Amino acid sequence: MGMAYSLGFPRGFKYVRASTIDEALKLLSEYGGDAKVLAGxxxxxxxxxxxxTEVKYLVDILGINELRYVRVDGNYLRIGALTTHGDIxxxxxxxxYAKILSESAWHxxxxQVRNLGTIGGSIAHADPAANYYPA
Known part of the structure; x- marks a missing residue:
């Protein structure tokens, strides 16, 4: 029963919410390899x-709105890490400018996942269910 019971429940961790990029960077520097970033x-x-995977600290960055954007900057289309699949x-x-990304995001x-999941999380975790790399 011990093994079956533990599946579906992550090991314990400390949850910390960052409200600015500087605060998130400070927390990640402080916790080092024991921390992971959480958004969607x-x-x-x-x-x-x-x-x-295991983690001792989850640093929630979902409230850092300056990481959620799509903009043209010279010859580049810039997409912030917290931009959701639905936004894309x-x-x-x-x-x-990148129609294939838009078409990929629809799939x-x-x-619910498109409205919560972020391009940053998909890329960071190489998530095969939300894989932007081929696009």
């Missing part, structure tokens, strides 16, 4: 529940 959690939380799917700039999971 669509890639990380299943890994924690299945105990595919529906953004006019993404559709105009990620369901609407």
């Amino acid at each position: 959690g669509m890639s990380l939380m299943p890994m924690l529940k299945l105990r595919m 799917a529906m953004n006019k700039l993404v559709n105009e 990620i999971a369901d609407i």
Whole structure:
């Protein structure tokens, strides 16, 4: 029963919410390799529940709005790490300058995941269910 009971429940960790980029960087520097960043959690939380990864500290950055953007900067289309799959799917700039990203985002999971999951999390965890690399 011990093994079956533990599956689906991550090991204990300390949850910390950062409200600025500087605060997040300070926390990550302080906790080092014992910390992971959490935003939408669509890639990380299943890994924690299945105990595919462990963490002592979760640093939540979801409230740092300056990391959620799509903008053109010279010859570059810049997409912030906290930009959701739904934002990417529906953004006019993404559709105009990188249509394949927009089309890819429409095929990620369901609407709940698209509205919570972020491009940063998908890339950071190389999530095969939300893989932007080929696009």
